[in-house]
Amino acid sequence: MKINEVPQDDVPDYSEGIKKGNYALDDKGKYVMVPSKGWVVDEMINRMAYDEYKVKEEEARKAVLAGQKSPLAYYMELRQMTPEILGKTAGIAAFRVKRHLRPEIFARLKPSVLGAYANALAITTEELITVPKNPRER
Amino acid sequence: MTTELITKETLANGRTYIHRTSAHCETGVTSALFRDKGLDISEPMIFGIGSGIFFGHLPFIKQTGLPVSTFRSIPGLVFKKAAKRLGVKVFRKRFRNQQKGMDELRRVIRTGQIVAVTTNIYWLSFFPRRYRFNFSGHNFIVLYENENGFRISDPALLEYTTDCSTHDMERARFARGPMEARGLMYYPLSVNPDHDIRKACITGMKDSCKQMLKIPIPLFGVKGMRYLAKKVIKWPDKLGYVEACRQLAHILRLQEEMGTGGAGFRFMYAAFLQEAAELFGSEELAELSQEMTAIGDIWREFAVVSARIIKQRGQSEETFAKVGGLMLICAGREEQLFKDLDKVARKLKA
Numbered sequence: 001m002k003i004n005e006v007p008q009d010d011v012p013d014y015s016e017g018i019k020k021g022n023y024a025l026d027d028k029g030k031y032v033m034v035p036s037k038g039w040v041v042d043e044m045i046n047r048m049a050y051d052e053y054k055v056k057e058e059e060a061r062k063a064v065l066a067g068q069k070s071p072l073a074y075y076m077e078l079r080q081m082t083p084e085i086l087g088k089t090a091g092i093a094a095f096r097v098k099r100h101l102r103p104e105i106f107a108r109l110k111p112s113v114l115g116a117y118a119n120a121l122a123i124t125t126e127e128l129i130t131v132p133k134n135p136r137e138r
Numbered sequence: 139m140t141t142e143l144i145t146k147e148t149l150a151n152g153r154t155y156i157h158r159t160s161a162h163c164e165t166g167v168t169s170a171l172f173r174d175k176g177l178d179i180s181e182p183m184i185f186g187i188g189s190g191i192f193f194g195h196l197p198f199i200k201q202t203g204l205p206v207s208t209f210r211s212i213p214g215l216v217f218k219k220a221a222k223r224l225g226v227k228v229f230r231k232r233f234r235n236q237q238k239g240m241d242e243l244r245r246v247i248r249t250g251q252i253v254a255v256t257t258n259i260y261w262l263s264f265f266p267r268r269y270r271f272n273f274s275g276h277n278f279i280v281l282y283e284n285e286n287g288f289r290i291s292d293p294a295l296l297e298y299t300t301d302c303s304t305h306d307m308e309r310a311r312f313a314r315g316p317m318e319a320r321g322l323m324y325y326p327l328s329v330n331p332d333h334d335i336r337k338a339c340i341t342g343m344k345d346s347c348k349q350m351l352k353i354p355i356p357l358f359g360v361k362g363m364r365y366l367a368k369k370v371i372k373w374p375d376k377l378g379y380v381e382a383c384r385q386l387a388h389i390l391r392l393q394e395e396m397g398t399g400g401a402g403f404r405f406m407y408a409a410f411l412q413e414a415a416e417l418f419g420s421e422e423l424a425e426l427s428q429e430m431t432a433i434g435d436i437w438r439e440f441a442v443v444s445a446r447i448i449k450q451r452g453q454s455e456e457t458f459a460k461v462g463g464l465m466l467i468c469a470g471r472e473e474q475l476f477k478d479l480d481k482v483a484r485k486l487k488a
Contacts, residue, residue, distance in 0.1 A: 001405055001435060016266035019297055021161040023182065023405040025431065031182070031409035033159060035297065036400075041445040045390045048448075049202065050268050080260055080272035081315070088314035122309065 070106030151250025166293030186410030209402030225330030239321030404434030
């Protein structure tokens with residue numbers, strides 16, 4: 001790859017102005033570090049993965065509003081966690097986390113357990129008992 | 139256009155730290171740590187000496203439910219190997235207790251010693267939001283404490299030094315889940331002044347050849363490329379078009395997106411071979427560097443063609459057979475390259 005082949009595509013939504021380092025050949029055939037603004041290929045691949053998380057998050061939010069899942073399920077998806085990761089972070093066994101994803105069981109949780117979840121998810125206990133009415137922007 | 143971007147910072151004991159942009163986190167961090175100890179060494183040299191180049195298809199390790207294909211060695215290994223081969227004594231520690239891990243970090247940076255930490259990207263709010271995936275394997279350097287938390291240098295993603303809040307730092311270092319860092323922090327204690335960089339290069343090259351050619355498991359090295367290429371060709375029939383695209387996109391993510399400097403580290407290795415060619419005055423190494431560049435260009439073409447397939451969802455003229463074929467070409471040429479490199483490395487005099 002030569003310097004003029006280093007992609008310099010405008011993908012501000014993805015890169016937010018941050019450049020990535022690339023090694024490319026200068027006209028004397030010597031490798032130099034060339035900052036790249038972004039690459040559409042890179043951006044597309046990233047968006048696919050990012051959107052997968054967004055879809056899961058939005059599905060969970062709707063399921064909570066429909067009363068099928070507890071708000072814990074939404075915040076777990078928001079933090080890109082699984083019951084296993086959330087369980088480890090909160091210090092609660094994964095099988096219990098899975099039970100707590102059911103609204104009727106979640107409603108009976110003690111404040112101490114809710115506190116542990118809120119801490120693990122970096123939100124307040126008040127936030128944990130509801131989900132946003134509208135989808136999160138982006 | 140190619141001006142090297144440099145930012146300077148003053149550390150707790152008054153010394154100056156120089157921040158340089160790099161293409162990958164671990165090699166960039168290692169190079170910066172060694173430079174700080176007076177061993178002036180470039181990022182590609184670290185990559186070559188630490189035998190970072192690799193290929194592995196790991197169907198049993200899943201990331202977001204998809205098998206991982208890696209273009210580099212296991213995280214942490216480049217640092218360890220480079221340190222050993224250059225005679226650098228290192229401190230490397232994980233922590234069971236979060237408080238102890240944070241206290242130790244603060245204690246060390248107060249002495250003016252810079253410290254590398256391994257973190258989970260999801261919790262780093264100084265990153266663009268679309269970079270922030272639940273992935274524990276990002277390295278950066280902590281310089282000193284300030285009113286916002288910590289001043290840090292992230293050579294792989296940022297052109298300048300930045301701040302990281304105490305909250306982010308704690309969460310990112312101690313995030314739970316796959317590959318958890320458990321507060322891993324590391325830094326060099328001392329550099330052997332009589333280190334032999336030529337010998338280190340030869341060891342690194344031979345080791346890379348072994349990794350690429352001699353591992354008797356068909357998932358690693360050149361064999362792994364061939365194995366994956368054949369799978370890619372069959373994907374549309376076996377998985378259906380949508381799932382095949384998803385899996386292909388995942389290969390691209392690991393090849394291009396995660397700070398590889400493009401083409402799955404192949405250009406960085408070419409840069410290493412070029413620097414080594416100058417060091418040894420070897421025409422053969424210079425030729426191998428050119429061949430590695432050519433291979434990197436094919437990997438890039440693989441990415442471009444794959445992207446076209448994924449974007450146009452079956453409307454494209456490009457096929458999975460074509461991208462699989464490109465991967466087979468890479469495998470063939472890399473096999474020849476590492477065979478040649480092995481011969482050349484054996485002839486070089488330390």
